[in-house]
Amino acid sequence: MEPTVVKRADHNVSRKNISSAAVKVLYHLKDEGYTAYLAGGGVRDLLLNRNPKDFDVATNATPEQIRKLFRNCRLVGRRFRLAHILFRGEVIETSTFRAPVPEDADDTVHCENTFRTADSGQVMRDNIFGTPEEDALRRDFTINALFYNIADFSVIDYAGGLEDLEQKMIRVIGDPDKRFAEDPVRMIRAARFAGTLGFEIEQGAYDSICRNKDLLRHAAPSRMYEEVQKLFFCGHAKEVFHWLEKTDLLHPMFHDFSHWIDEDKTRHDWVIHALDQMDRWRKAGLQVHPALLFALIFGEYHEYLIQQLVEAGQSHLDAARNAVHGHLKGMCENVRVPKNVIYQVSDIMGNQQRFERTKGRRPQRFMQSRGFLDAFLYFKISSKAHNRNQELLEYWNEMRQPKKS
Incomplete structure (x- = not known):
């Protein structure tokens, strides 16, 4: 199959928009006689005038050959054997061109490379090396199967990805x-x-x-x-x-959570409000850790579970711990949330009642505690979303203001 090749003059991908680390990897591979392409999402995003989050390289050099070329390289992965070439603050993931999944889907051996599937058809191990065309056609989506050739600065399309970008x-x-x-x-x-x-x-x-x-x-x-x-x-x-x-x-x-939303469509509003806030933080360049993400997304659901346990006789703190742990640990069958994240979400929800305690030195002690900021962000967002606790929110906003000397 002949690919569509777009010459440098006819596309907008420029080396100045590619990380210097990726350019170094591409040129070093090329200078050593190997084919070296920028691959996948990085090419897609550059063509769309977006800033890629990372830059991946595809080459005909094997992982062992790549490791010999780069002292700052380590090989990772079992299902896919990849080379991670380490630069200060950046990792350039470099893979060998791979062949598609064998039609017979049986265990096979190809030279030193192996392929294996589960009974469901899911690929468990896949290290069969191939050509650039085979590598492109085994990728997931056409827009992720584009290559940028450092040898002549052309864009190569084996799968119709350029047309799908247009459409x-x-x-x-x-x-x-x-x-x-x-x-x-x-x-x-x-x-x-x-x-x-x-x-x-x-x-x-x-x-x-x-x-x-x-x-x-x-x-x-x-x-x-x-x-x-x-x-x-x-x-x-x-x-x-x-x-x-x-x-x-x-x-x-998210089985239980999604069915809970289905029971009352107004519950959907909280999720959208939380995700809206998440997007605003991300667009402002703020880092949000996973515990706050899960606390916000599942916040109203956890409040519902907590209230049920409180009505059954548990203290608010015990109810928060049991509700969050019960939900997130149960979810681990599908999405394995780390234990430390579960504990942090539990703390965020358990601390909500402390915002009602404004007497004596309790507020100061609370503000100095490790989990205060996350708990406050949740309290602030939920108060505004539900139009509740406005006086308490104003109190805590004032408490957080620096004292004038």
Whole structure:
């Protein structure tokens, strides 16, 4: 298959917009006689005049050959053997061109490389090296299968990604049912790209997601935790959430929570309000840690659970701890939330009652405690969202103002 090759004069990708570390890797590989391409999302974002979050390199050099070329390199991964080339403050992920999944889906051995699938069709290990064309066609979506060739500064398209960029379309490479079975997380990625880029999901892929959403139970819970953070830390969390709802991916991801929302559509408003706030923080360049993210997204649901336990006779502190731990630990079957994050969310919710205690030295002691700021951010956002505790909020805002000398 002959690719579409766009010469330098006919596209907008410039080396000045690529990280200097990635350029060094590309040139070093090229100068040593290897093919070296900037690959995937970095090329997509540069073509869309967006700032890529990272720059990935694809090459015909094997991981061992890459390691010999770069002293600042370490090899990682089992399913995909990758080279991480380490620079100060940046990691350039460098992969060897890979071949597509074998049609027979049996365990195979190809030279020193292995391929293995689970019974569900999910790829568990895949280190079969291939050509640039094969590598492009085994990627998830056409817009992520574009290459930038450092040798002549051209953009190379084997999968029709340039046309889909023009049409603002998320299109799966190959049969969507098969590709989602290989890696169910691709369905979540489709929703993230659609929400982040403002694209549509091609109808065949959309129908396949709706049909195969329950395959998410086969995805590794630890990887799902990483993907959830990408979904809601992308700066377009509200739009991404819209696609998760539209494709019904929300149910297999957050089973109890999503059904609770379905019971009363007004509960949906809190989630949108929380995600709106998350997007504003991200656009302002603020870092938000996972505990505050989960506290905000599930806040109203946790308040509901806490109230039920309080009415059953538990103290507010015990109810907060039991409600949060019960929900988030149960969710770990699908999304493995780390224990320290669960404890931090529990502290945020358990501390909410302390904002009602304004007598004596309690406010000062509370403000000096480690979890105060996160608890206050939740209190402030929830107070404004529900138009409640306005006097208390004003009191705590004044308490946080620096004292005039």
